Amino acid sequence: MNEKVLKALNGQVNMELYSAYLYYAMAGYMQSINLPGFCRWLEVQAMEEVYHAFKLYRFINEKRGRPVMQPIEGPPNEWASPLEAFEAAFAHEQKVTASINNIVDLAAKEKEFATVAFLQWYVAEQVEEEASADAVVQNLKMAGGAGQALMMLDREMAARAFAIPQEMAAYVSAGGGAA
Ligand code: OFO
Numbered sequence: 290m291n292e293k294v295l296k297a298l299n300g301q302v303n304m305e306l307y308s309a310y311l312y313y314a315m316a317g318y319m320q321s322i323n324l325p326g327f328c329r330w331l332e333v334q335a336m337e338e339v340y341h342a343f344k345l346y347r348f349i350n351e352k353r354g355r356p357v358m359q360p361i362e363g364p365p366n367e368w369a370s371p372l373e374a375f376e377a378a379f380a381h382e383q384k385v386t387a388s389i390n391n392i393v394d395l396a397a398k399e400k401e402f403a404t405v406a407f408l409q410w411y412v413a414e415q416v417e418e419e420a421s422a423d424a425v426v427q428n429l430k431m432a433g434g435a436g437q438a439l440m441m442l443d444r445e446m447a448a449r450a451f452a453i454p455q456e457m458a459a460y461v462s463a464g465g466g467a468a
Contacts, residue, residue: 290354291399297392298404302345303359304388309338311364311381315374318367324439326447327371330425333451340454341414347460348407371439372429379422386415 316331349356368374389411396404425446432438 290349290352291396291401294392294396294399294401294404295349295354297395298345298349298354299357299359301388301392302342302349302356303361304385305338305342305345307361307364308381308385309335309342310361312338312378314364314366315368315378318374319371322371324371324443324446326443326445330446330449333449336451340457341411343457344410348404352403370434372426372434375422375425375429379419379426382415382418382422386419389415 312331312335316328316335319325319327319331346356365377368377389408393405393408393412396402396408428442429439432442
């Protein structure tokens with residue numbers, strides 16, 4: 290596997306795991322201010338991020354590259370309000386999108402076309418990632434910090450569920466040697 294592309298993919302594994310770390314930090318903050326629905330939504334988001342990292346890690350392995358784990362930066366743990374936290378989440382997702390786009394660009398330049406094809410899933414996923422964070426920002430702006438509106442929103446956020454992606458479930462339950 291092309292060294293520059295491999296380094297960038299390993300960097301993306303780190304960024305996805307940082308995303309999980311950031312969303313767990315935000316989930317903890319939400320629980321601390323009595324918003325269990327927001328907490329759950331963010332816990333599910335963190336699980337999705339672990340899946341994003343897993344999928345990249347597996348791809349690197351399959352391509353016979355070497356997955357190399359780097360230290361994960363400590364995320365912030367405090368925000369002034371749920372709105373501030375979700376604005377930070379939206380800004381973070383925009384950074385993730387830029388990072389994915391840069392790797393697609395690099396992989397195309399280096400003629401790593403399998404990586405270009407693989408990353409299309411992330412390109413599409415980032416549209417959803419940005420849209421879902423932004424939707425929560427807009428809802429929080431509408432609620433305007435009013436207690437009752439926030440409580441209703443919290444109930445809605447609690448409905449988010451995590452379905453273990455088929456590919457991950459199949460890989461884990463297949464046992465040794467399955468690829
Ligand atoms: Fe992995 O998409 Fe969010 O960060």
